[in-house]
Amino acid sequence: MELTFLGTGAGRPSRQRNVTSMALTLPPPRCSAWLFDCGEATQHQLMRTPIKMSRIEAVFITHLHGDHVNGLPGLLSSRSYHPGAGPLRLFGPAGIKAYLEAVFSATYSHLDYELIVTELAEGVIYEDDDYSVEAYPLQHRVPCWGYRVTEKDRPGALDAEKARSLGVPFGPLLGQLKNGRDVRLPDGRFVRSTDVTAPDRKGRIISILGDTVPCGTIARLAADADLLVHEATFQGDMAEKAAAYGHSTTLQAAEAARMAGAKRLYMTHFSSRYREEDMDRLVAEARTLFPEAYAGSDLLSVAVTRPGEQPDGSCWA
Structure with a gap:
């Protein structure tokens, strides 16, 4: 299982960071990808990775601000041109269906595959034999959600x-x-x-949050997560400004990870005021509260492994 950051900037793209999107690659034999948010130029970023457009089977949108959704119509349209692209599930806040219908109608777009749209309600929004996904609301300037992906436990190896x-x-x-x-x-x-048989192999938990100020549902989404992705738009001493815009700081992200018992924190959604040379300082600040804090960067891939196990085999080799 691997998470690839496709865009880690806030608000608007910069030369160093695209706007928000990330892809979760599910391990063999499934070898499909789930996309979380789809800011402008997400499909261009995907072209710089081994992830195949036809293997994206679900898209999860946290909220309808443009830096999280403006790349979605283009990506969905382009997917029609990729051989083998089957049905795609789309999850997002109320209004996502109307948004796409308006864009597709105005641009005379047509999809050559089935698009299954689910507008969010609290709790489990998707479940199959291998995974379940929960969604809970966060606190932002518009309705915004976080997602909790839980891999189901698997039987241990047979001796x-x-x-x-x-x-x-x-x-x-x-x-x-x-x-x-x-x-x-x-x-x-x-x-x-x-x-x-060996003991059951414990399933992994990945928690991916949209834009938010500190709020109670973060603990529920992030509890015991193997990997927590939390926005950190501003540095720690800018909590007042962050709150005014509905965002979090590095220290607030670190505190959320610490309180939830997460194993690793990857911060993202950095303000364009910060350059690459600032990242070491921002990470060091977060590590004063949570030692396993890291900064996401565009096209960075992070393996999510079980304790004592090697990373899953590659799906794209």
Whole structure:
């Protein structure tokens, strides 16, 4: 599992940072990508990565400010030209459907795939066999949401040699044990799945927040997250200015990560007043409260691994 920052700037693009977007690559064998926000020129940024447009299966929009959504109509339209692009799910605040309908109508655009639009309500908004996604409102100048992606726990690896030593024959019984089910052997003996499998592999949690001032739902979204993405538009001593614009500071992002018990924090949505030479200072400031704080940068990819495990194999090699 890997998160790639496609844009880490606030408000408007600069020469160093595009506006907000990021892509979460799901591990093999699924090898699809979920996009979070889609500011202007997001599709151009994607062209600078190995991520295939046709493999984007869902887009999650935090709010309807232009720096988070103005790249969406173009990206959706371009996806029609990519072979193999199947249905795409789009999640976003109330109004996202009307926004797209207006743009597509005015530009005579047509999609050659099914677009499934869901306007957000609190709680679980998507679930399949491998993942669930929750959404909760944040506090910004317009309705804004944060997302919590939870990978479901997976059965531990089967110790086939041990299973054979217990008399388990090749065939369906091995598969049942691997999938966590206890079995009875032909001779009547009982073998438990836990006897021949490693402990379950704990699922990973990625929390991605939209623009926000400190608020109560952040703790719910970020609790025990393996990776928290939190905006840090301003440096720590600018809390008053940040609040006036509905944003957070580096110190507020770090405090949110600390209070939620997150493992790593990546800050993003930096004001254009900050240059690359300022990043070490901003990170150092955040680390006074949360040592595992980092600064996102455009086209940076961050692996999200389970404890003691290597990164998942590449989907795009």
